Amino acid sequence: MAETPLTVQAFLHQAQAQGVARLDAMLLLGEAVQQSRTWLIAHSEYALTPIETQQAMHWLHQRALGVPLAYLLGRREFHGLMLKVTPAVLDPRPDTETLVDWALEVWPDAEPTGGPSSPSRPLRVLDLGTGSGAIALALKAAHPLAQVHACDASPAALEVAQNNATSLGLPLTFHTGHWWGAVHGLRFDLAVANPPYIREDDPHLPALVHEPASALVAGQQGLADLWSIIEAAPSHLEAGAWLLLEHGHDQASAVAQALVEAGFVDIAHRHDLSGHTRCTGGRLPR
Numbered sequence: 001m002a003e004t005p006l007t008v009q010a011f012l013h014q015a016q017a018q019g020v021a022r023l024d025a026m027l028l029l030g031e032a033v034q035q036s037r038t039w040l041i042a043h044s045e046y047a048l049t050p051i052e053t054q055q056a057m058h059w060l061h062q063r064a065l066g067v068p069l070a071y072l073l074g075r076r077e078f079h080g081l082m083l084k085v086t087p088a089v090l091d092p093r094p095d096t097e098t099l100v101d102w103a104l105e106v107w108p109d110a111e112p113t114g115g116p117s118s119p120s121r122p123l124r125v126l127d128l129g130t131g132s133g134a135i136a137l138a139l140k141a142a143h144p145l146a147q148v149h150a151c152d153a154s155p156a157a158l159e160v161a162q163n164n165a166t167s168l169g170l171p172l173t174f175h176t177g178h179w180w181g182a183v184h185g186l187r188f189d190l191a192v193a194n195p196p197y198i199r200e201d202d203p204h205l206p207a208l209v210h211e212p213a214s215a216l217v218a219g220q221q222g223l224a225d226l227w228s229i230i231e232a233a234p235s236h237l238e239a240g241a242w243l244l245l246e247h248g249h250d251q252a253s254a255v256a257q258a259l260v261e262a263g264f265v266d267i268a269h270r271h272d273l274s275g276h277t278r279c280t281g282g283r284l285p286r
Ligand SMILES: C[S@@+](CC[C@H](N)C(=O)[O-])C[C@H]1O[C@@H](n2cnc3c(N)ncnc32)[C@H](O)[C@@H]1O
Pocket: 089, 090, 091, 092, 093, 096, 128, 129, 130, 131, 132, 133, 134, 135, 151, 152, 153, 154, 157, 177, 178, 179, 194, 195, 196, 214, 215, 216, 225
């Protein structure tokens, strides 16, 4: 006897039974049948073809296992840009847009002053640990004349970032290597980083098992990479340059203290979309 074809409505019931959010299920189904959410809502009795059924059920199963939606769809919108995302990179988080907005806020302050002894030149900006290129590309999109550099220790991540830069028509300068070591000999007017900051024993880690551990976990209570970046920052930044960092919700005071010890002034914080203090930064004295 032939199997009853899977309808849109039946798929959404299955998603609910497997604990997958309705919005995620709609997006996956829409991708499988190449239709919009509006179309799905209007065609709840549509019977999927066998190929569509196989694809949609595979994705549903993966999503139920916790695979990020962005990996299944292969894309994620970040600060108005559509980025290609693969399991080689962190799935960019909406909270990280806070760091981008803050960088855009301090931007005028970071502009080189020019003048006879220091001729005007493009602003030089660095995104440390760029992953998919999310932060660097958002900054380049907002300020196309700036020279935006992006570094990462992972060649696989840089490949994704490079593809994004090409397909968005936003040229960046890429460097492979360990934090500032990747940009040896260069100085920047502004630097931003969303480094790994989750402690090895964090109870939330098992839920993040599908993302690269090298993008998430850091030693010394999650502070090791933040400290490496802060300590070496002054010798890679121009006078007056800002360093803005994303971190965990309970790391703001440790990051602020490290910034002060490294010689930064005007230490300030920003909150994420849930109101937690998730970004801390400072400026080198002029
Ligand atoms: C939390 S992810 C951030 C990715 C991206 N900036 C974002 O906000 O979506 C941290 C990134 O830092 C990179 N990374 C980890 N250790 C590094 C190191 N020692 N030097 C340079 N990059 C590193 C990882 O490969 C990863 O891409």
